Structures are given as C-alpha cells and as structure tokens.
Amino acid sequence: MKKFLLWFTPGLILGIVIVLGAGKALDATSTNDYCQSCHIHPAADMSWKSSVHYETNSGYRVACVECHLPPKGQGYLWAKGTTGLRDLWSYYTKDSASFDWDERGRLEVARRHVYNSSCLKCHENLFPPELTKEGEDAHLYYTQQEESPDLHCINCHLNAGHYIEGYTHGSNVTFGSVSSAPKEVFKEATTVTEFVNYTENIPGSPVSFNMIAIPGGTFNMGSPDDEPFRRPDEGPVREVEISPFFMAEIEVTWDEYLAFYAQTSAEGRSTDTEGLRSGMASDVDAISGATPPYGQPDQGWGMGQRPAISFTFHAAETYCRWLSQVTGKTYRLPTEAEWEYACRAGSSGPYFFEGNPKKFEKSGLMAKLSKNDTSLINTYVIYKENSPSKTQTPDLVRPNPFGLKNMLGNVAEFCSDWYQADAYSQYPEGLIRDPKGPESGEEHVVRGGSFLNSAGLLRSATRDYTRTEAWLRTDPQIPKSIWWYSDCFNVGFRVVCEFDEKTGNLSSSE
Numbered sequence: 001m002k003k004f005l006l007w008f009t010p011g012l013i014l015g016i017v018i019v020l021g022a023g024k025a026l027d028a029t030s031t032n033d034y035c036q037s038c039h040i041h042p043a044a045d046m047s048w049k050s051s052v053h054y055e056t057n058s059g060y061r062v063a064c065v066e067c068h069l070p071p072k073g074q075g076y077l078w079a080k081g082t083t084g085l086r087d088l089w090s091y092y093t094k095d096s097a098s099f100d101w102d103e104r105g106r107l108e109v110a111r112r113h114v115y116n117s118s119c120l121k122c123h124e125n126l127f128p129p130e131l132t133k134e135g136e137d138a139h140l141y142y143t144q145q146e147e148s149p150d151l152h153c154i155n156c157h158l159n160a161g162h163y164i165e166g167y168t169h170g171s172n173v174t175f176g177s178v179s180s181a182p183k184e185v186f187k188e189a190t191t192v193t194e195f196v197n198y199t200e201n202i203p204g205s206p207v208s209f210n211m212i213a214i215p216g217g218t219f220n221m222g223s224p225d226d227e228p229f230r231r232p233d234e235g236p237v238r239e240v241e242i243s244p245f246f247m248a249e250i251e252v253t254w255d256e257y258l259a260f261y262a263q264t265s266a267e268g269r270s271t272d273t274e275g276l277r278s279g280m281a282s283d284v285d286a287i288s289g290a291t292p293p294y295g296q297p298d299q300g301w302g303m304g305q306r307p308a309i310s311f312t313f314h315a316a317e318t319y320c321r322w323l324s325q326v327t328g329k330t331y332r333l334p335t336e337a338e339w340e341y342a343c344r345a346g347s348s349g350p351y352f353f354e355g356n357p358k359k360f361e362k363s364g365l366m367a368k369l370s371k372n373d374t375s376l377i378n379t380y381v382i383y384k385e386n387s388p389s390k391t392q393t394p395d396l397v398r399p400n401p402f403g404l405k406n407m408l409g410n411v412a413e414f415c416s417d418w419y420q421a422d423a424y425s426q427y428p429e430g431l432i433r434d435p436k437g438p439e440s441g442e443e444h445v446v447r448g449g450s451f452l453n454s455a456g457l458l459r460s461a462t463r464d465y466t467r468t469e470a471w472l473r474t475d476p477q478i479p480k481s482i483w484w485y486s487d488c489f490n491v492g493f494r495v496v497c498e499f500d501e502k503t504g505n506l507s508s509s510e
Helices: 002-028 032-038 042-049 076-093 116-122 133-144 254-264 273-278 313-327 336-344 365-369 375-380
Strands: 198-201 208-214 217-221 238-242 245-248 412-418 444-447 463-465 496-498
Touching (some): 208 336, 217 336, 245 336, 254 313, 336 412
Antiparallel strands (some): 198 208, 217 238, 245 496, 444 463
C-alpha cells in the first residue's frame, strides 16, 4: 500500500496540476486580446464593438470564442485545436495585408466559422414575446429545417457579431427608395425606325440603357469534343441561323430594375403605357411587380450600374413584360441560341477573344503555381480572379466585337429556354433556324460565367441551369418568395428586343 501511495500521490498531484494548467491555458488563449494577437484585422474589432453583441441589453459582452467556437462539450476542444493550428500557420506563413477581408466576411465564408450551437446556447428561447410575426415564421422554419446544412442563424443575422452598415434582415420595406440614376424623368420611350444601335428611355423614370443591333447570321452552337473543360451537354455541335435582333449592351442594372420595382411593387402602382406618358396612371393591364425582398438583395455591394441580382426567373420575365408595356416594343429574355450567337460575335473558339482556357485557369494546385498570363481575359471578363468576390460595374471591361460587355462574366444570365442536357440532339437534322429550346421542362437555361467562376467555366459554349429549390432553400418566409432568391447572388439577365414592326422592320408586319 505504501508503494502504491508513493507512486499514486505524485501522479495525482501532477494530474491535478496538468488539468488546472490546461484549464488556465484554455482560458488564457480564449480571450479577445489573445485572438487579436494573431487576427490582425482592426476592422473586425471595430465592427464587433459596434454590434449588438458588444452592448447587449443584459450588459454581457459576447467574446470571439463564444461565436467562433462551439460550446464546451460539443466539439469545443477539437475545434479550438484545429482552428488554432490553422491560425498559427497563417500568422507565420502569410501576409495579413494580402487578405481580402471583405470576401472573408461573405455569408458563404462566415458559415464555416460561426456555430449554430453557440447561437442557441445563449438564445435558448426562439419565440420570445417581443418577436414579430415575421420573426416567428422565420424561426419556425428554422426549427423545421434545423438539420439542413445550408440553414444557419447568420443567414438572417449576419451582422449580429460584426456590424454591417446598411444591413437588413427581415422584410426590406425601404428597398428601392434610393437610386443613383440622374433625376430627369423621361416622358416617352425611344422611337426606333431602323436597325441601328439605340438608347432606350424608360418612361416615368430617369433611367436609360443602350441596345445593340445584332445582325443575323449562322454559327455553330456548342463546343467540339476536344475543347478544354467541355461538358457533355454542350453538344453535339449544330449549325444555327439567327434572325436580326437587338440586345442590351450590359446586364440589367439595379437602376433599371429599380425603375420597374418603383412602378410595380407591392403598393400596386399602375404600369400602363399611356398612363405613364400622360402622368395619369390607371389600373388597365397593370403588371403586379415584386414584393419587398427579405434582406438586402445587392448583398451590400452597391447598386447603380452594377448588375441586378437575387431575383427569380419569374421576376426577370415579369420585368421584360413590363418593359415591353411601358416602351411599346417587344422586350424579352434571349433564347439560348441568340445568347451564344451574340456572345461569340463571329468567333468559333472557347472565347470571343484568343486564348486557351487551360492557360487562363487558376483552379487547382498546378494552375495556381503557374505563371500563365491572364492579362487578356482580365480586360474582357469579371470573374473569380479579378472580381474581389462581388459584382462590378461594366466600365471595367472591354466589349466583344458586337459591342456587348461582360457576356462571359460578372453575372450569369437567364435565357428563355427550358433546360435539357440533350437539347441539341433533339433538333431536326440540318440547319436550325431561330431555335427556342425544348417545349417543356423543370428548370431554365443559364448562360455565361460570373464573378465566382474560374476561366474554364467562362467559355462561350458553357451551359448551366436554374436550381429553383436549392436557390430558395434558406428563404424563411412562409410561403417562399416567387420574386427573390435567398441563395443565388451570381445570376442576372440582359434583355433582347425583337426587330419587328414596332422597331422599324416593316417586312415583319406583312
């Protein structure tokens, strides 16, 4: 027994010392000061001190680890260890001045560093008496979908831990009240009597935009089997003839979309053409527009001439119907064939400019280590390598040979066709004239890359499609919005206008 005690007692004392020391070490490495000794990011500290987690109603000040680590007993030690090793590696091997802090603050990134379990540890009651009906619906949706990997508390409360200027969660009833457009209001739309470029004026608004006359012609739609990064749905290559049409120089901007929103949104304003031109709006043939969005559709990146995002395919189609009504022309979404024809602008390679996608690609270890020159693609496209993870204004890029900007980047674009992977093989043999795609389907075609994509997905022939259910997965509203996506910020659209009797094509009325 004495021998046992001789060994056991020192071991017990050592164990107690280690446990107490480990506890003190955990506490010492969990303070805000310790976190900020590695995370050299003054803006994060300032935004935290401006947040509701700094000056709380109870007087308790929420610390870094209480959001960025799970609660103790729920994977805390593992998360703390792996996070600490990662942070130490970054601190000693990387330059903090090179970090894109805005990109790291995006919801998609923040989801990986904030734990729902930590939110629920403090906010145990999701239905307090002061909660609004809208909040009750949102929290009820959360409890019903709690296991969804995409559903996080910060989907609606991204600014809780770090204040974000202008951030809104809930119904954004003031959305669209401010526009960066000039203040002169157009009384009439532009009259077009011949097939030339023109600038469209939106009646009842101060907004105008440029339309490019796209000459008719033939081209090979799709990509050859040997094109780098080719996907199976890009073939077989088909010869297509396209009739002349007009296409917007750039994607529909926020200024343009907000003109539609201001005239058609939930207040029930009329949009009939004669009423707008006379200043005496009526309810005849009025188009019902979008309800207020949930949150901030522009993601805080800015509006003005940036492409409008976050709206659904239904909203884009409704915008085109409204634009047709107020201008007296025939505006619509482009067909997939029209889009690719306009994008290629007479070219037949992967892009409308010279270059091999493999030489521009930066995804993958070897590509990142390469010294490939991307200066050419950077002049024509807003994409992953030059976008700072957000949309940009159109003045930063050069147009394609037809005069269209950002066909391959900035945001992907809706087309009117239903999507089918084998759509090209379903067309009859021979030359195809003005194809409009399958007669039915579940999702619609999306064309062009976006600010999120690398070079391999920016090719003229690349096809994609809407994902309606996935893009509305985290929308907490009951029922879900038909106007706004909650999970898609990289798709917009540009309009086309038919060259018909309303725009100078007298032969079309015969």
